Amino acid sequence: MSDANRSIADEVEAAMAAGSAGKCTETVQRVTALFMASVGSYSEEQIDLFGNVFERLVNTIELRAMADIGARIALAELSTQLAPVPQAPASVIRRLARHEDITVAGPVLTESPRLSNEDLIEIAKARGEQHLIAIAGRWWLQEIVTDTLLVQRFPSVSRRLLSNPGARVSAAGFAVILNQAMSDPELAVATGIRADLPAELRVQLLRSATEAVKKRLLLQAPPYLFEEMRSAISAASAGVDRELSRERDFVAARMLISQLNRDGRLDEAALLGFARQRRYAETVVALAELSQSSVEVVRPLMQSLRSDGILVPCKVAGLAWETVSAILDCRYSSGVAADEERSKLRRQFAELATDKADRLLRLWMVRSVAPAPKRAD
Numbered sequence: 161m162s163d164a165n166r167s168i169a170d171e172v173e174a175a176m177a178a179g180s181a182g183k184c185t186e187t188v189q190r191v192t193a194l195f196m197a198s199v200g201s202y203s204e205e206q207i208d209l210f211g212n213v214f215e216r217l218v219n220t221i222e223l224r225a226m227a228d229i230g231a232r233i234a235l236a237e238l239s240t241q242l243a244p245v246p247q248a249p250a251s252v253i254r255r256l257a258r259h260e261d262i263t264v265a266g267p268v269l270t271e272s273p274r275l276s277n278e279d280l281i282e283i284a285k286a287r288g289e290q291h292l293i294a295i296a297g298r299w300w301l302q303e304i305v306t307d308t309l310l311v312q313r314f315p316s317v318s319r320r321l322l323s324n325p326g327a328r329v330s331a332a333g334f335a336v337i338l339n340q341a342m343s344d345p346e347l348a349v350a351t352g353i354r355a356d357l358p359a360e361l362r363v364q365l366l367r368s369a370t371e372a373v374k375k376r377l378l379l380q381a382p383p384y385l386f387e388e389m390r391s392a393i394s395a396a397s398a399g400v401d402r403e404l405s406r407e408r409d410f411v412a413a414r415m416l417i418s419q420l421n422r423d424g425r426l427d428e429a430a431l432l433g434f435a436r437q438r439r440y441a442e443t444v445v446a447l448a449e450l451s452q453s454s455v456e457v458v459r460p461l462m463q464s465l466r467s468d469g470i471l472v473p474c475k476v477a478g479l480a481w482e483t484v485s486a487i488l489d490c491r492y493s494s495g496v497a498a499d500e501e502r503s504k505l506r507r508q509f510a511e512l513a514t515d516k517a518d519r520l521l522r523l524w525m526v527r528s529v530a531p532a533p534k535r536a537d
Contacts, residue, residue: 185234188217192238199247211249214238218255236263243271250274257283262290269294277305284308289316296320296327303330310336315344322350329354334361335501339466341365345373352377355385362392368464410455413441417449426450428483435486443490450477457524462491467501471509472524475517481506 195202195210202210218238221231239256242248253274259265268275269283269291280295285308292309295301296317301324309317310333318337321327329337334357341348351357352365352373366374374393381389420426431450434442440462448458451473461469467488474484488505 185221185231188214188221188234188238191217192241196241196245199245202247207247207249211251214249214252215255218252232261232263235259235261236267239264239267243267246273248272248274254279258286260287262294265291266294270297271299277302280305281308284312289314292317293320297324299324299326301327303328303333306330307333313340315340315347318347319350322347322354329356331358331361332501334358338365342368342466345370345376348373349376349380352389353381353385355382359388359392362389366393410441410445413439413445414455416442417445420446421449428477428479431477431479432483432486435483435490438490440490443487447473447477447487450479451521452476453521453525457521462487467491467505468508471505471512472517472520475509475512475514476521478514481509484509 191210191213195214218235221235235256239259242253242256253268253272257265257268257272257275257279265283265287269280280298280301281304284292284295284305289312292312292314293316295305296309297320301321306321306327306329309321310329313336318340321329321333322337334351334354337347337351338361341351348365348369352362352369357365366377369377377389378386378393417426420430426446426449428450431443431446434446444458444462445455448455451458453473453476458470458473461473464470470487470491471484474487479487485502485506488502
């Protein structure tokens with residue numbers, strides 16, 4: 161061991177023995193400077209030794225001195241300096257990344273190449289919004305990580321991912337973002353101009369988008385997406401027209417369901433059969449009848465980008481999850497729910513109280529028949 165290294169080792173021991181905030185922070189700075197001075201020439205053994213020293217110092221600071229603002233600043237500076245270094249001790253990087261203080265964790269979460277997908281997923285599940293935003297800003301993210309980030313459903317995280325060209329988003333991840341975009345025009349625009357948004361999801365987004373959002377999408381679309389965007393808007397408009405033209409299909413469906421009801425053959429088994437056969441109109445009318453509501457209430461819930469609304473008439477009708485799952489698959493606009501989304505919906509359905517669902521459904525029925533407000537002359 162060189163005299164310089166021996167001196168640092170002695171200083172580390174003294175700092176830990178003293179346990180004072182000032183001494184610990186000063187020592188962290190000196191060890192960091194020594195490490196960074198020759199980081200490219202260290203062997204793996206030497207890096208491990210530095211890692212042990214850093215961990216002991218960090219542990220001492222966390223146990224004795226984290227109430228001191230200087231100590232927190234020292235750890236934040238350590239994180240900032242080690243974050244972009246490929247040779248940084250992995251154990252220290254993982255320790256800093258899991259820190260509850262975002263000023264300490266943020267730099268390594270955003271930059272450090274020493275963090276694995278498993279590290280990022282574990283941290284995303286354990287920490288809050290600010291830590292997730294930091295992870296979402298990494299220069300490269302695989303779908304397994306972005307799916308975990310999006311499960312938490314923070315719009316701020318979705319925005320950060322969409323602005324990050326190095327973040328890969330799965331179809332299931334985009335489905336989560338589309339649900340958020342329904343009430344967030346900024347997010348809708350940011351989603352629509354993503355080059356990797358699947359074409360069918362782009363059409364789905366545009367079907368519920370306002371005219372203002374559609375115009376902004378065309379204005380902000382990059383040249384290579386402009387024609388696809390314009391075609392998607394046309395396809396979305398055509399889809400709306402087709403949905404309107406299906407109104408005549410409900411006449412036959414109403415007659416069939418009415419006859420089944422009179423014959424005493426309208427029950428959950430009949431509804432399950434319609435849903436499994438993807439007989440959309442019959443499914444809507446049968447669910448409306450069994451929940452004692454109306455097509456005017458059930459049909460918009462079936463067409464909504466959100467899947468949780470349709471759980472309400474299903475709960476009032478007393479349906480089993482098997483039938484509810486088939487109804488979810490029968491929906492036109494959203495299609496088959498992803499596994500994670502379906503699991504969440506199943507939990508929501510189990511937790512939804514029947515009396516609460518009944519109150520909601522009655523309220524929606526009142527609203528569906530309420531007269532439109534008169535316009536002032």
